[in-house]
Amino acid sequence: MSPDDIAAALTDLGVDFARPEDDAFLITLPGERRHRTLVWLVVGEHHVLIESFVCRKPDENTEQVYRFLLQRNAQLRSVAYAVDGDGDIHLVGRLGRGSITADELNTVLGVVLATSDADFNAILERGFASAIRREWAWRTSRGQSVANLTAFRHLIDAS
Helix, strand or coil, X not given: CCHHHHHHHHHHHCCEEEEEECCEEEEEEECCCCCEEEEEEEECCCEEEEEEEEECCCCCCHHHHXXXXXXXXXXXXXXXXXXXXXXXEEXXXXXXXXXXXXXXXXXXXXXXXXXXXXXXXXHHHHHCHHHHXXXXXXXHHCCCCCHHHHHHHHHHHCC
């Protein structure tokens, strides 16, 4: 698939994207647990790189977080969790240019979105529980909303 074919497929799929370079696409996918998931598609000579930042390096329980990610990798299709040099978490995949169709593109974007969205809270619970507790305490002490933290209420109740 050429970069122009990918652009056409993304348009047909109704996906929001920018094309900062001829061979690179930045796609924005709406989520439920995460407000949005950004996905880069970079077209190389023989493959298309898929990459999405998921979360920064965990503040705590790093080994537990990375174990969770490795176990999840066994269940994933087309992409896998990876950690960059700073310890930040990404979903990464490579597909041969000749194997990409509009349907496959739709599938891989769906996998990235579903995985990132489904695993986001589990990653935060393992790697940022202390920060979540501090944020909850700070907001409640000032009478501010904790609406976007309610998924983590069990972390507060357990402390």
